Amino acid sequence: MAHLWLRLRAVPGWIWPLLIGVLLFALPFLGMDYAVTRQIELTLILALIVVGLNLSLGFAGELAMGQTAMYAAGAYVAGLANKAGVTDIWLQILIGAAGALVVGIISGIPGLRLGSWSLAMTSFFLILLIPDVLSIFKTETGGRNGLAGIMPATSFGQMIDGRTYYLILVGVTIVVFALMRNLIVSGHGTALRVLKQSPVLASSMGISVFRAKLTAYAIGAVPAGIAGALFANLDLYISPEAFAFSFAMTVLAASIFGGSASIYGALIGAAVLQFGMNQSTNFSQFGLIISGAFLLLGGVAFTGGLSGLVRTLVRRADRAARHKVGAQAVVAAPAVVEKLEGALLRTDGISKAFGGNQALSDVSIEAQPGAVTAIIGPNGSGKTTLLNMISGFYRTDAGTISLDGEDIQGLASYRVARAGVSRTFQTPNVPEKLTVIEAVEAGRYAADRASVFASVLRLPSYWRARRADRLEAERALALVGLSDQRDEMADSLPLGNRRLLEVARSLVGSPKVILLDEVASGLDEDELAVLEQLVLRLRDAGMTVILVEHNFQLVLRVADDIYVLAQGSVMAHGSPELIESNPRVMEEYLGVTAETSATGGADNE
Numbered sequence: 001m002a003h004l005w006l007r008l009r010a011v012p013g014w015i016w017p018l019l020i021g022v023l024l025f026a027l028p029f030l031g032m033d034y035a036v037t038r039q040i041e042l043t044l045i046l047a048l049i050v051v052g053l054n055l056s057l058g059f060a061g062e063l064a065m066g067q068t069a070m071y072a073a074g075a076y077v078a079g080l081a082n083k084a085g086v087t088d089i090w091l092q093i094l095i096g097a098a099g100a101l102v103v104g105i106i107s108g109i110p111g112l113r114l115g116s117w118s119l120a121m122t123s124f125f126l127i128l129l130i131p132d133v134l135s136i137f138k139t140e141t142g143g144r145n146g147l148a149g150i151m152p153a154t155s156f157g158q159m160i161d162g163r164t165y166y167l168i169l170v171g172v173t174i175v176v177f178a179l180m181r182n183l184i185v186s187g188h189g190t191a192l193r194v195l196k197q198s199p200v201l202a203s204s205m206g207i208s209v210f211r212a213k214l215t216a217y218a219i220g221a222v223p224a225g226i227a228g229a230l231f232a233n234l235d236l237y238i239s240p241e242a243f244a245f246s247f248a249m250t251v252l253a254a255s256i257f258g259g260s261a262s263i264y265g266a267l268i269g270a271a272v273l274q275f276g277m278n279q280s281t282n283f284s285q286f287g288l289i290i291s292g293a294f295l296l297l298g299g300v301a302f303t304g305g306l307s308g309l310v311r312t313l314v315r316r317a318d319r320a321a322r323h324k325v326g327a328q329a330v331v332a333a334p335a336v337v338e339k340l341e342g343a344l345l346r347t348d349g350i351s352k353a354f355g356g357n358q359a360l361s362d363v364s365i366e367a368q369p370g371a372v373t374a375i376i377g378p379n380g381s382g383k384t385t386l387l388n389m390i391s392g393f394y395r396t397d398a399g400t401i402s403l404d405g406e407d408i409q410g411l412a413s414y415r416v417a418r419a420g421v422s423r424t425f426q427t428p429n430v431p432e433k434l435t436v437i438e439a440v441e442a443g444r445y446a447a448d449r450a451s452v453f454a455s456v457l458r459l460p461s462y463w464r465a466r467r468a469d470r471l472e473a474e475r476a477l478a479l480v481g482l483s484d485q486r487d488e489m490a491d492s493l494p495l496g497n498r499r500l501l502e503v504a505r506s507l508v509g510s511p512k513v514i515l516l517d518e519v520a521s522g523l524d525e526d527e528l529a530v531l532e533q534l535v536l537r538l539r540d541a542g543m544t545v546i547l548v549e550h551n552f553q554l555v556l557r558v559a560d561d562i563y564v565l566a567q568g569s570v571m572a573h574g575s576p577e578l579i580e581s582n583p584r585v586m587e588e589y590l591g592v593t594a595e596t597s598a599t600g601g602a603d604n605e
Contacts, residue, residue, distance in 0.1 A: 014181070017264060021174045028163050037166055039275060041234060044173045047270035048227035050254045051180055051263060052220035058260030059189060060216035061196030065248045066107055066123030070100035070221040072130050072243040074228025079147045079238050080140060089153040089160060089168060093229045100225025101218060108217040112210055119217070127248050134240050143240075150236040160233075169230055176223050179456050181263045183219070186455035186462065187469065190434065190442045192216055193261075197431040204391060204425075206417035206446020206509070215452065259305030261433065268306050315489075337479065337537045342369025342544035343404045343420055343512035345390070350399030350409075352385060359385045360568045362399070367513065367561075372535060372545045374555045376579075377565035383548045384426060386565070387515050390546075391423055392416035403513070418446045420512030424519050428498040430490045436482060439490040440473040440504045447509035476504040479537075481530045495522040500531065513544040520551045532558055556580060 028037065053067045077099030078092040086092060107126055111119030134141045141147055153160050155168065183189055191212060195202040199209045232238055250273055258269020304311065345367040352360040360382045367373035375383050388394045390401055392413035401409040408416050422443070431439055448469075450462040477483045480500040485493065490501060499519050506514055516535070520528055528551075535558050538545055549555050555562065555576070562579045564572040572578075572585050579585055 014178075017177065017181075021170065024170045025167065028166055034162075037162075041166060041169055043267075043271050043274040044169055045227045045231050045234075046251070046254060046274055047267045048173060048176060048223040048230075049251050050258070050266035050270050051177060052223040053251055053255045054260050054263065054266050055180065055184075055192075055220040056213070056217045057255060058262065058265075059184060059192040059196060060213050062112075062213050062217065063117070063120040064108075064111070064123040064217060065120070065252060066104065066126050066217075067220065067224045067251055068243055068248040069107070069123070069126040069130060070103050070224035071228045071231070073103045074100040074225030075232045075238050075242075076134075076141055076147060076228070077225075078229035079150050079232040082150045082153070082232065083147075087151050087154045088157075089155055089165075089229075089233060092153065092233065093172065093226050096229030096232075097222045097225040100221040100228065104218045104221030105214070108214050112213050112217070119213075127243070127245055130243050131240055142238075146240060147232075147238040148236075150232060150238070152236065153233045165233065172226060172230065176226060177263060177267070180223070182456050182458060183452065184263055187441065187445055187449050187465065188212075188215075188452055188455055190438055191445050193434060194431045194442050198429050200393065200413075201425075201429040201431070203393070203413035204417055204423055205443055205505075206414050208412070208414045219452075255305075257305050259307030261304060262307035262311075265305050265307030272306075337541045340510065340538065340541040340543040341512060342542050344368060344402075345421075345513050345544055345546070346402050347386070347390070348400045348402075350386075350389060350396045350401060352382075352389060352394060352397050358568055360389070363565070363568070363570055364399075365563050365570070365573075367544050367546050369512075369544045370539060370542045371560040372539050372547055372558050374547045374549060374559035374562045375565060376549065376552070376555055376562060377571070380567075381565040382568040383565055384517060385568075387423060387517055387546070387548060390416075390515065391421060414446070421515065422506040422509060422511035422513070423515035424499070424502040424506055424517050426517050426521075428495065428502050430493070430498050430501060432491045434490050435486065436488050436490050436493070436501060437470070437473050437477065437486040439501060440476050440508050441469045443476075443505035443508040444469050444472060445509075472508050472510075473504075476508040479507065479534055480504045481527075496524055496527045499523060500527060503531070503534070507538075511543075513546065514538070516545065516547045516549070518548055518550060520549055520554055528554070 024040065049067050049071050056062045056064050074096030078096040081092055081095045086095065107122055108119065111122035131144065135143045155164065160168070191202065191207050194205065195207060195209060195212050202209055202212070254269035254273040255266065257272060258267070259265030347363060347365050349362045349364055350360060351362055363386060365373065365375070375386065377383055385394065389396060392408070392411050392415065396409050400407055403419055403421065408419055431442070448465055450465040454462045474483070477486055480503055482497060482500055482504065485497065493501060499522060503516070503519060520531060523531060532554060535545060535547065547555065547559065559576050562574060562576060563570055564579060564585050572582050
């Protein structure tokens with residue numbers, strides 16, 4: 001049984017949705033009646049809207065209900081184009097998609113610029129404004145009476161009958177889902193999942209938070225616009241009631257119930273909601289209650305919706321099958337550190353205050369390529385604040401920060417990352433729902449990536465970037481000794497391995513400078529030995545390494561230059577030998593007196 005399951009799991013994942021698509025194509029030829037046909041058509045239209053919502057909500061982590069407004073825009077733009085003489089359904093689909101895209105960009109830019117809940121509120125009011133907008137342009141849209149007089153659509157000059165419309169709808173849905181799936185499994189999809197987990201982490205990897213969220217929101221508008229154009233040709237009449245707030249709640253419920261972090265969850269949720277609502281003869285009266293029930297069931301009964309439940313069951317079956325059959329050995333990539341091009345990083349007199357707390361005061365450090373520069377000091381001395389300022393998360397109150405002579409202070413954090421500064425965090429920041437190798441591959445987003453267009457259409461540049469990502473990720477995992485855990489879920493790793501995973505992710509993009517923030521904390525002796533050897537190899541290869549660390553003995557073994565911070569200022573600076581013999585450092589940093597140090601009583605911190 002275990003062998004059979006593993007054989008089934010070896011089948012490419014796209015085979016199963018393809019089989020469903022073939023079945024949908026075949027249904028009209030199997031004697032399906034009109035009632036079932038219409039429900040399937042409405043389900044597919046709803047699924048197109050939901051899959052766009054899933055992109056911004058489930059993957060980018062941005063709550064927005066504007067898909068209903070984009071759906072309305074697509075429907076009315078296509079309907080008006082039809083009445084103007086554009087009867088070809090393919091042109092109407094393009095016009096509807098473009099109309100929804102414009103609405104998405106116009107509503108997305110201010111909502112995302114303001115941050116926080118602004119996009120959710122903007123999209124919410126956008127839905128409420130639909131009836132008023134239709135009333136303002138009553139002559140064109142028909143106002144609250146709806147848009148009538150839409151002519152039957154054609155396809156390349158040929159009239160479309162009911163069966164042909166159904167086949168076109170199924171075909172368009174399959175293509176849209178395939179393209180969305182291509183986007184999600186590409187590096188851009190991984191970047192969105194990192195962004196959902198932590199905008200700070202995303203910025204440190206070179207991902208523009210605003211641009212990524214706007215891209216997801218705008219792309220998510222396109223399927224809604226396509227759905228609107230198809231809806232306009234379903235009954236040749238557009239009613240404003242089709243875009244009411246209750247429908248927006250239906251879209252949200254379908255997303256949550258099916259699984260917002262899933263492409264195919266959109267189809268599952270749409271099918272359940274559409275066929276479930278069809279069983280209620282009083283849906284118009286109890287629509288919000290029904291949608292709310294599905295929201296609660298999907299959000300409370302099982303995390304991640306139905307698709308999340310299926311994913312969990314599949315992973316458990318995978319683990320059980322591998323346990324019975326026996327895990328196959330993973331062939332690790334060569335743990336080779338090639339010649340690296342480091343950069344001179346310098347801070348000159350930088351200061352930073354938070355209110356009345358002076359976190360840093362006139363701090364100047366210099367980190368040379370091919371050297372390990374350590375920054376030590378007691379808790380609260382400003383070490384992590386200094387790294388955050390170098391990374392672009394904080395702005396300097398005074399002073400400058402330069403990389404090979406080019407000023408980088410004032411740059412957005414993602415631009416600093418793209419300039420060649422990579423880092424780890426005190427608390428390991430590991431994205432959820434990514435495997436170890438996917439989490440490491442995400443670190444190459446700023447270094448080398450295919451465009452969204454190439455990723456969606458699977459152009460040659462996408463495959464080149466994908467092969468390079470996988471090769472470099474395998475090499476980085478080998479460097480930190482995690483090759484045998486490449487297919488594990490990243491957030492399931494123990495603390496020590498998560499820290500090593502962060503190091504691998506920071507290295508995979510071939511940065512010029514790497515900032516290691518207390519990376520040795522939580523490592524056992526074997527992991528510490530791996531880290532120590534890796535730091536030395538990176539130094540010897542030419543990288544600029546800045547190490548913030550409390551493990552004093554590790555610092556003494558690997559550092560070429562040490563800066564000691566105390567109360568936000570540089571208290572001492574010198575070689576490991578000079579720092580180890582500095583009585584003030586020993587007393588304030590290690591908490592021992594010079595006499596105790598002389599007798600060998602200094603403890604590691």
